[in-house]
Amino acid sequence: MSTFQTLPGFRDFYPEDFARRHHVFRLWRQSASAFGFSEYDAPVLESLELYKAKSGDEIEAQLFSFTDKGGRDVALRPEMTPTVCRMVGARANALKRPIRWFSIAEFYRYERMQKGRGRCFSQLNADIFGEPGPEAEIELIALLVQCLCAFGLREEDFFVRLSDRNLWYYYLEALGLDESRTRAVLAAIDKYEKSGDAAFDGYAEKFGPLEAGLKEKILGFLQIKSLPAIEHAVAALGVDRLAARLADWRKLIDGLGAMGLSRFVEVDLGVVRGLAYYTGFVFEAFDRKGELRALAGGGRYDDLVAKLGGPALPAVGFAIGDMTFSLLLEQRGLMPTLVFAPDVYCVIGGVPERQAAFGDIHALRAGGFRVDYPLKEVAFGKQFKTAAESGAKLALIYGSDELARGVVKVRDLEQRTEMDVPRADLIATVRDFFSAG
């Protein structure tokens, strides 16, 4: 038991853990790139004010924050959204539209550990700035789906729940609720799935019990699971804004359908997401079995860039966290066991053979091949065993006999065949072997 260990909630990434994480990052990056998103990064440490400005003073309890030696209040980033808003806001007028950015970064939150949640984790963040219409949501939801499908997950493994805070605002307004009551109702809706009727306790404390007819309408709206049902519920109200909103819904649903993604997306007005800053469509991805916490979440936040000091700039974004996602991949057997196999393992006879081998080893490595060899003199038999265990495809045998004849014995470790290759041809031979595949 060593004296020092990781801080609570933090993780070491031993090579096999690192390989798994890298695999996840690699496919996320590939997916985002395929969608035309540009990658960015930013400091891990930001001004504490940035997060307070977005989320309120209470957020500090959830942050790793401190005062630096210059007296500045700072915090480790708990999320990317404020940072990316700051960055885009600063250059908004110079950036080509649409602004499509993504990042893969590590975040820190001072919270209790739980399944799929730690104090440090990574997220893919993808955002589109400058596009007010649902075309941006189409792109982002499609990217979200692709980021999961890239690993072999299918519609029986996960789905995206789609909702709309604007629809709720307009609907509740049409029902006669003022803004503060609307907020309280949305908070109740957010909790309703978990807490049932108790979700409305908070509302009742502030405003008294919700009138029965009103509550019935709200619960009915909450349980809507399709666009036609929304259209039906809204038509009766005859509100222009609601009708216009439905046009956006139609565009979004049709666009996702045309991409062949309908099977992944479910309309579900029970999702509102707790975050106050969302302004329109919101969506969350879950595993179908419902065993894990949310895999990903996102939505539109048209006011945030301006709120953080930038110009008015509409925005939509989502994030996928690595912890819950990796759990799902492992549950479904989709997390590959990655081995660090060299391409070539060298079996070396003695001191003069080693001198010869070193030249080839370095040339092969410079040529991009992964080459390993025993650092110290080891019996031949043991070297072959090591070569086989290493997972290398080829063994290069440097013995006194081969050295005398100016050749290297190249052994195909899978086929168990071998041939003598003149040393001058070695690199070409190895290259041919691997390009033939």
Place this chain on the structure above:
RNA sequence: GCGAUCAUAGCUCAGUUGGUUAGAGCACCAGAUUGUGGAUCUGGGGGUCGCGGGUUCGAGUCCCGUUGGUCGCCCCA
């Protein structure tokens, strides 16, 4: 912040009503094995039994505290 539960080797775990010097499998290292394969056999390293205190002639075992892990509540950007 609250609650439940757990903690013995790198990993998975045994460890009797409290009783000699704390064990096994896997993994790692070495030998058998001086030119050909993931085997086998033999040996080796590796433990303050999470930490601290208490009870006892004696504690891995019982009690209290504490730290950490796991899971849940609150929260979840």
